[in-house]
Amino acid sequence: MPTAEPTSYLPPATQPVRGVVWGIHLVLPLLALWLLLAEPKANVFWHHNPSHFWMILTVAGINVVLGIMISEASRRRQDARLFLVSMVFLSSAGFFFMHGLATPTIILQKGSLGFDLGQQAGLSIAAVFAFASALPLGERAAKRVLDSQHFVRAALLGFMILWGLASLIPGLTSLSEPPNVAPVPWFVWASIPGLVLYGAASVMMFLLHRRRPSAMLISLITAYALLAETMIAGMSQLNWHLSWWEWHLLLTLAFVFVAYSAYLQFRREGSSAGLFDSVALSATVRRIRQDYDRALEELVEHVRRGEPLAATRLSGKFRLNEGQAAVLDRAGEALASERELSERLASLVDVSAQTKVGLPEHELLASSLERVRQAFGDVKIALVAEGKTQIGSRVYAFTGGDPIRREHLLAFPLTVKGKLAGVLEVPVGRTRHDEALASTLAGQLSISLENARLYQELHTLFHQYMSPDVAHALLADPAQAALGGELRELTALFADLKGFTTFSEKVTPGEIVEMLNRYHTAAVPCILNNGGTVVQFVGDALLALFNAPAMQAGHARAACKAALEMQRAAAEVAEEMAWKRVDDVPWPTFRIGVNTGPALVGNIGSPELRGFNAMGDCVNVAARLEGIAEPGTVVIGETTLRQLGGGASVTPLGRLSLKGKEELVAAYILQEMT
Numbered sequence: 001m002p003t004a005e006p007t008s009y010l011p012p013a014t015q016p017v018r019g020v021v022w023g024i025h026l027v028l029p030l031l032a033l034w035l036l037l038a039e040p041k042a043n044v045f046w047h048h049n050p051s052h053f054w055m056i057l058t059v060a061g062i063n064v065v066l067g068i069m070i071s072e073a074s075r076r077r078q079d080a081r082l083f084l085v086s087m088v089f090l091s092s093a094g095f096f097f098m099h100g101l102a103t104p105t106i107i108l109q110k111g112s113l114g115f116d117l118g119q120q121a122g123l124s125i126a127a128v129f130a131f132a133s134a135l136p137l138g139e140r141a142a143k144r145v146l147d148s149q150h151f152v153r154a155a156l157l158g159f160m161i162l163w164g165l166a167s168l169i170p171g172l173t174s175l176s177e178p179p180n181v182a183p184v185p186w187f188v189w190a191s192i193p194g195l196v197l198y199g200a201a202s203v204m205m206f207l208l209h210r211r212r213p214s215a216m217l218i219s220l221i222t223a224y225a226l227l228a229e230t231m232i233a234g235m236s237q238l239n240w241h242l243s244w245w246e247w248h249l250l251l252t253l254a255f256v257f258v259a260y261s262a263y264l265q266f267r268r269e270g271s272s273a274g275l276f277d278s279v280a281l282s283a284t285v286r287r288i289r290q291d292y293d294r295a296l297e298e299l300v301e302h303v304r305r306g307e308p309l310a311a312t313r314l315s316g317k318f319r320l321n322e323g324q325a326a327v328l329d330r331a332g333e334a335l336a337s338e339r340e341l342s343e344r345l346a347s348l349v350d351v352s353a354q355t356k357v358g359l360p361e362h363e364l365l366a367s368s369l370e371r372v373r374q375a376f377g378d379v380k381i382a383l384v385a386e387g388k389t390q391i392g393s394r395v396y397a398f399t400g401g402d403p404i405r406r407e408h409l410l411a412f413p414l415t416v417k418g419k420l421a422g423v424l425e426v427p428v429g430r431t432r433h434d435e436a437l438a439s440t441l442a443g444q445l446s447i448s449l450e451n452a453r454l455y456q457e458l459h460t461l462f463h464q465y466m467s468p469d470v471a472h473a474l475l476a477d478p479a480q481a482a483l484g485g486e487l488r489e490l491t492a493l494f495a496d497l498k499g500f501t502t503f504s505e506k507v508t509p510g511e512i513v514e515m516l517n518r519y520h521t522a523a524v525p526c527i528l529n530n531g532g533t534v535v536q537f538v539g540d541a542l543l544a545l546f547n548a549p550a551m552q553a554g555h556a557r558a559a560c561k562a563a564l565e566m567q568r569a570a571a572e573v574a575e576e577m578a579w580k581r582v583d584d585v586p587w588p589t590f591r592i593g594v595n596t597g598p599a600l601v602g603n604i605g606s607p608e609l610r611g612f613n614a615m616g617d618c619v620n621v622a623a624r625l626e627g628i629a630e631p632g633t634v635v636i637g638e639t640t641l642r643q644l645g646g647g648a649s650v651t652p653l654g655r656l657s658l659k660g661k662e663e664l665v666a667a668y669i670l671q672e673m674t
Contacts, residue, residue, distance in 0.1 A: 049105050055248065056100030063093035063255040074149075079284040080142035083149050084133035085220065087156065088126045089255070092227065094160045095122020096251060102167050110178045112167045117175070119251075120191055121163070123231050125156070127194035127201070130224050134204035139283060191231045198228035214278035219261035226254035340375070344437045347375035351444050361452040368448060372441060376426055381414070381445070383422040389413070396423050403439070410435060412442030416450045485602020485615075490548045491559040491640060492595055492619045493532065494626035495523065495566060496541035497588030515587060516540060518577065522569035523590070530562040531555070535613050540588065545614050548601040556596045556643035560670055563592045563634040571632070593626030594670070595619075595637035624658040625667055638666040647674040 067089035074082035099119045102112050137145065166173040202224045209217040230250040351368045359367075365381055372379050382391045389396045391411075396404055398413040398420060405411075408429050414422035424442045428434035497503075497519065504512050520542070527534055527544045531552045536543040544562070547555035570590040577587055597618030604613045621637055629635040641650060649671045655664035 049103050052248075053100050053103040053106050055252070056096055056103070059252045059255055060093045060097040060100065063089050063096070066255065066258060067093060077280055077284050077287075078146060079280040080137055080145035081133050081284075082280055083145060084129050085279060087129040087152065088133065088224075088227075089258075090153075091129060091156055091160075092122050092126040092251070093255070094156070095119055095125070095163070098122070098160060098164050098167065101164065107168055112176045112178065113174060118163060118167060120194075120231060120234050123227060123234075124191065124194040125159075126227065127197035127231075130201040130227070131197040134201040134208070136204075136282075142283070191235055194231050195228050198224050198231070202228070212278065216258075216261055216278050219258045220279060223254040223258050226250050230254065341433050341437075343375040344433075344441075347372050348437070348440060348444055351441070351448065354448070359452065361449065361456065364448055364452045365445075368445060376438070376441070378427055379441075380425040381422060382425075383414075384420060389420065389423040391423060391425050394425075398423075403435075403442075410438055412439060414442065414446045414449055416446070416453055421446070421449055485600045485604070487598055488548055488601050489596070489598050490601065490614060490618065491546040491555045492599070492614065492622035493527070493544040493546070493559050493563055493592065494541065494594075494619075494622045495544075495563075495590050495592040496539075496626060498591050498631040499586060499588040500540040503586070503588050515577075518573050519570060519588075519590070522573050523566045526562045526565035526569055530558040530565070532559065532562055533612075535611070543614075543619070545601070548599075548614060549612065554643075556594075556640045557645075557673070559594050559596075560634070560636060560640065560644060560648070560673060563594055564670065564673065566590060566592060567632055567634060589631035591626055591629035591631050592634045593622045593624070593629055593636075594634060594640055595622035595625055596640040596643055597621070597637075620660060621658065621665060624660070624665075628653075628656065628658075628667070629669075634670040635667050636670050638668075641668055644673065649673070 067086045070082055070086035070089065073079070074086055095118050099122075101107055102118065104110055132145075135141075163175070166175040168176060170176050202221050205217060205221045205224065209221065227250075233250055350371050354364065354367050354371070365383075369379060369381055380391050382389060389398070394406065394411075396411050396413075398404065401413060401415070403410050403412045408427055410426050410428045412424045412426070413420055414424055424438075424445055426434075426438040426441065428438055503515065507515075519540075520537070523542070524534060530546075531550070532544045532546045533549065534542060534544050544559075546552055546559040546562075552558060567590055574587045574589065595618055597616070599614040599616030599618045601614045603611070604615070605611055625635040625637060635653070636650070641648065650668040651671060653667040653669060655666050658665050
């Protein structure tokens with residue numbers, strides 16, 4: 001069954017139906033104004049000074065309160081847009097109040113010209129603030145606005161006071177004169193800039209709402225549109241007619257609409273702290289979100305430490321009531337639980353990643369323990385010792401694989417190959433997932449421990465019976481153990497002990513083994529440290545390869561360097577053992593042959609038993625060169641000498657006839673290298 005394609009999201013006020021309804025509400029007042037002006041009989045004259053005065057006083061008071069609230073939000077958030085919006089309401093309310101004071105019979109018997117012009121002047125000033133409030137102010141522009149806010153307020157207040165004095169004190173200016181009977185033509189043209197600014201402000205605020213949907217932004221857009229319609233209605237200058245009363249009603253609706261939206265949001269949130277945050281500049285919104293993020297992190301940390309009523313610590317900062325603090329406490333507990341679960345799952349992944357081949361058992365357990373303690377708390381691990389699984393004074397006797405509970409602790413057996421190897425002790429009870437996660441942790445640590453011990457066995461079996469290069473290659477790719485090989489250029493090093501047979505006939509078997517072990521202990525590191533691979537021990541002889549199985553640049557030089565180091569190490573062993581011997585049987589002495597050339601390298605043997613080796617003329621010649629070498633010397637072939645380049649000191653032996661070779665072979669005694 002095909003699924004319907006998801007519809008794109010539109011903010012509530014821009015969904016087609018709601019947008020049409022909103023547009024109709026804005027068009028109706030203009031339609032009513034047109035009907036009143038087109039039908040003079042319908043434009044009824046109603047002159048009632050007390051109603052006019054008290055209506056304006058009430059509406060202006062509401063507007064002043066609204067402006068002060070937005071101004072306070074601006075001060076608290078340090079936001080330039082909120083300051084400019086507050087000035088829209090304060091300036092329009094101030095001049096509306098001036099208009100009310102000029103109501104006939106209240107202060108002046110017949111009113112004044114300021115009575116007619118004051119509100120349009122106030123709306124024009126408010127239009128400038130409305131346009132500025134809708135601009136996408138950058139940080140520098142916003143700072144300049146905030147720096148000048150006291151001057152702007154003072155200038156507006158001073159202008160309103162001067163306007164009030166000029167309109168109310170008889171004979172002071174023409175504004176205190178009785179109002180004109182005939183309309184003032186320039187009055188209409190003077191209102192047009194305000195209309196343009198309100199229109200531009202409404203459009204820019206709507207674009208902001210598209211990016212950041214908000215009921216308060218919609219109410220502000222509506223208010224700006226109604227203020228523009230108020231200016232249009234006021235252009236008729238038909239005092240005390242219904243069209244004249246309409247602009248009073250529109251102005252009232254503009255103020256009340258925003259006030260009512262703020263009231264609904266206050267009812268919904270239970271606090272006035274963030275009523276106008278959605279209107280603020282983007283930088284302010286980001287800063288508010290960062291404050292909330294930090295507060296939430298602080299709340300979660302309090303909850304994780306088990307501190308009661310963690311949200312009450314934040315109620316003063318964010319003006320939370322008791323209900324909101326209680327809800328936030330529960331949300332913080334849920335978030336802390338989820339975060340703790342995530343951290344514990346992450347620690348399990350890290351423990352799994354730390355199960356690296358070659359990591360010693362104690363290092364593996366230490367690093368794993370350090371990581372899981374960050375997520376699980378005071379976790380303890382103890383391995384079986386003297387047949388006991390004990391942590392401190394607590395001895396655990398497991399029956400099967402079931403965990404043991406002791407108060408807030410849960411102990412799990414750690415097993416290796418199905419046998420008890422240790423105990424894992426985990427504190428539980430903080431979340432409902434504790435026991436399941438602790439069980440998973442125990443299983444993961446058992447696998448890690450078993451891997452570490454298995455690798456230690458492999459290390460013993462492989463590394464102590466073959467070269468590390470061969471062992472590592474087989475562990476990384478067991479397929480390399482298959483029978484077969486490849487042709488490769490390499491350098492072969494043969495070494496044996498001259499005088500071994502005579503020595504063996506005159507000493508005990510134990511002394512023979514001791515001598516061989518001492519020599520090989522000294523010789524083998526010389527080979528390995530230079531990148532060589534020991535492939536054979538045959539009695540007193542050994543075979544080492546360079547450039548096999550691991551590729552090695554400069555393998556001929558590395559082999560010769562290893563050979564010279566072997567002779568020096570062997571000389572030190574012979575000198576060390578000379579003063580310990582009580583008989584006159586001399587210790588054997590190494591002789592070494594080195595040759596470079598192609599050879600077949602690979603695993604040789606049968607499916608049941610095989611070994612890594614090299615076969616070819618290159619290896620045979622190395623063995624023959626070792627056979628002709630004098631004790632304590634290194635004899636190399638011509639190919640090896642060519643690859644050494646300069647810096648090698650040799651003594652030519654000429655071209656020699658070697659067993660199994662029809663052609664003569666050039667040989668050299670290698671004395672030293674630089």
